[in-house]
Amino acid sequence: MRRGSRVAAQVRELGLIAVLGLAACSTRTKATESRGPFLSVTPRDGATAARRAVGPRSVSLALGGLPPEELPRLREQLAASTDTALRRAAPELFDFDGPADAAPPLRQALPDLPALTAAANLLGTPWEAPGISVQLVPLCEAGAARCERLFAPVAARPGDALVRRARGLAWALGSAALLRVAATSRPALLRALREAQSRPSSTLAMVFSATRGALDEGQLELLRQQARRMLGDLSPDAPQRPWLDALVAARADWELPIELDGDEVLVIPRLSALARLQDFASEIQRAGAFEWEARPAVAARP
DSSP states (O other): OHHHHHHHHHHHHHHHHHHHHHHHHHHHHHHHHTOSOEEEEEEOOSOOOOOOOOOHHHHHHHHHTSOTTHHHHHHHHHHTOOHHHHHTOOGGGTTOOSOTTSOHHHHHHOTTHHHHHHHHHHTOOSEEETTEEEEEESSOOTTOSEEEETTOOGGGSOOOHHHHHHHHHTHHHHTOEEEEOOTTTHHHHHHHHHHHHTSTTOOEEEEESSSEEEOOHHHHHHHHHHHHHHHHTSOTTOTTHHHHHHHHHOOSEEEOSSOOOTTEEEEEEOGGGGGGHHHHHHHHHTTOOOEEEEOOOOOOOO
């Protein structure tokens, strides 16, 4: 009888452990599912606001998302650029995607424009287009027509046309990859992503392993000085002045508009890669060991 009581007690204890384990698992799942930030989508009337000029924050973030060795290389290439290349570097051409031989001086002088394009979009909330406004918010708002978790797994994303359009407008975050990386794999993965990012054919615009950081102040000041020299040779109405002015005003510190956990890595695609996001995912996959927190899906056009 005593033996039977002991067995029954052990069974009850095991059952209690199982129930607590399921409850904890359920709590973790719900916490993961409810994690922000969110894309809040609202219908809107009226004309769309003019696209804002690229600001110093975008320049700092773009440089922060590049490999550190890109700053001196960018300065050298800017210094070696020709006036012809600069005249063609209009702000609307940030993500230059013409024929390979169309403007080699421009490609040599401004190799990191995809990062600048992506950074400008990443910091662009609210994103607006005819009939729609999209905001990055920490919690869902009552008045929103749709509220979509930014980093929802692909399988969990609804096939809603309005949500797809919202992700298309906020493409830098809406098509980003969020990775969870073990400490032992992190250095090798980041090194491989940086190497891939530096290739002209890469689909990667920026890579972040932290929410905020700081550029090398000395290298940034040399880059600012080169931008000032270039501005001195340009006419007052030169179309490339806005981004050079932004470079002169750029600060060393940068910060993402979202928070990353200590074991997360955020990878932003190039604008020209949105039509081939499977290639973007494959390029990341080849970089090393990690788990997908959010895998990029096909983005809609704004």
